[in-house]
Structure formats: C-alpha cells, structure tokens
Amino acid sequence: MSKVLVMDHPLIQHKIGILRRTDTGTKDFRALISEIAMLECYEATRDLKLSDVEIETPICKATVKELSGKKLAIVPILRAGLGMVDGMLTMIPAAKVGHIGLYRDPESLKPVEYYCKLPDDCSEREVFVVDPMLATGGSCIAAIQMLKDKGVGHIHLMCIIAAPEGIEAMQNAHPDVDIIVGAKDERLNEHGYIVPGLGDAGDRIFGTK
Numbered sequence: 304m305s306k307v308l309v310m311d312h313p314l315i316q317h318k319i320g321i322l323r324r325t326d327t328g329t330k331d332f333r334a335l336i337s338e339i340a341m342l343e344c345y346e347a348t349r350d351l352k353l354s355d356v357e358i359e360t361p362i363c364k365a366t367v368k369e370l371s372g373k374k375l376a377i378v379p380i381l382r383a384g385l386g387m388v389d390g391m392l393t394m395i396p397a398a399k400v401g402h403i404g405l406y407r408d409p410e411s412l413k414p415v416e417y418y419c420k421l422p423d424d425c426s427e428r429e430v431f432v433v434d435p436m437l438a439t440g441g442s443c444i445a446a447i448q449m450l451k452d453k454g455v456g457h458i459h460l461m462c463i464i465a466a467p468e469g470i471e472a473m474q475n476a477h478p479d480v481d482i483i484v485g486a487k488d489e490r491l492n493e494h495g496y497i498v499p500g501l502g503d504a505g506d507r508i509f510g511t512k
C-alpha cells in the first residue's frame with residue numbers, strides 16, 4: 304500500500320486557509336499554489352539518493368554530497384497542475400517538464416484525455432505528477448497509468464487538497480505511488496467537488512470564471 308503524507312506544516316496550513324477563501328483573487332491564488340508546491344516539494348524529495356563527491360573548497364579538499372539517483376521530471380495535469388510547476392522548478396531547476404492534458408467530464412466525472420507530451424527519456428526518470436486537486440481520483444489515476452504505459456517506474460503524486468475517496472481510489476489503482484497532500488478534506492459532494500475544498504482550481508488559477 305502506498306504511503307500518504309498529509310503535510311501539516313504551519314506555513315502550508317496557513318496558505319491553504321487563504322486559498323479556500325472565496326474572496327482570494329486570481330493573483331494571490333496563483334502565488335499561493337506555487338508557494339505550497341515549493342514547500343511540498345521539499346518533503347516529496349526527502350528520499351532522493353545522494354552520493355559522496357570530492358571537491359576543492361577555497362581552503363582544502365572536501366567530500367560533499369551530490370544528488371545521484373535518477374534524473375527528475377515534473378508532470379502537471381492540465382490545466383490546474385500548471386500552477387504547481389514554477390514552485391517545483393524553484394526547488395529542482397534542472398527537472399524536465401512533461402504535460403498531460405485531461406479534463407473531467409462534468410456529467411460522468413470520468414477523465415477525458417486531450418494531450419500528452421513527455422520527455423523522450425521519461426522512462427529513465429523519477430516523475431513527480433502534480434495536480435492541486437485529488438477528488439474522485441479519476442484524473443490522477445489515468446495520468447499515472449499513461450506514464451506507466453510509457454515505461455515510467457518511479458512516480459510520486461503531489462496534490463494540495465484531497466478527498467478521502469480520491470486517496471482510496473488512488474491507493475487501490477496505484478499502490479506503488481506515494482501521495483503527498485497539503486490537506487485531506489471531509490468528502491465529495493454530489494457534483495464531485497471536494498468539501499470544503501476551494502472550488503474549481505483551474506478556474507481560480509486562470510481566472511476563467
């Protein structure tokens with residue numbers, strides 16, 4: 304069974320509190336999503352492999368640590384996942400970025416694929432899938448399956464708000480993928496929205512409603 308980490312750091316909790324408010328406008332919403340992604344990234348990368356390398360400081364030779372595992376990639380689920388990319392790249396600037404386009408059909412709540420462009424060598428990379436919202440789980444489950452179908456073996460999922468239903472569905476579908484979330488909310492409503500949630504993340508990031 305995959306690990307689920309709910310990040311209870313005070314800075315993340317405070318920022319999520321502002322995100323949820325109806326009166327938080329697009330500019331602040333976008334900035335907060337990016338800042339939370341940056342803070343989550345710090346924890347999501349905790350287990351990256353390090354090795355010793357010999358260097359010279361201005362004073363003497365020294366042994367220092369260097370990241371040594373697989374190279375990294377960030378894969379946002381369009382659209383809302385795009386809001387998390389800058390924050391992630393602030394922490395891991397050399398990561399490549401792939402894009403998966405999915406939208407949730409408003410009636411069936413099933414994900415509909417419309418775009419996929421991944422780094423050529425993505426199967427050799429450790430991939431961080433980012434999407435602020437894990438609701439029914441359908442979108443993240445489908446995106447991760449698309450990555451697995453391309454041979455990606457090491458995948459992490461980073462979300463900001465998750466419903467218990469989405470976490471359970473993800474764990475059943477992809478028990479090998481760890482999940483990092485900023486908050487685990489109460490439930491989904493009859494329209495598949497997270498309660499209390501923050502509304503439609505894509506619309507709030509891009510100001511489309």
Ligand code: PRP
Nearest residue numbers: 381382383406407438439440441442505
């Ligand atoms: C939102 C969100 C997730 C998905 C979550 O995207 O960003 O991708 O819904 O719902 P699920 O867990 O039930 O699949 P949406 O389909 O609204 O598209 P958008 O990002 O383009 O607005």
Ligand code: URA
Nearest residue numbers: 438496497502503504
């Ligand atoms: N997608 C969103 O953007 N918000 C929700 O609450 C559920 C799905």
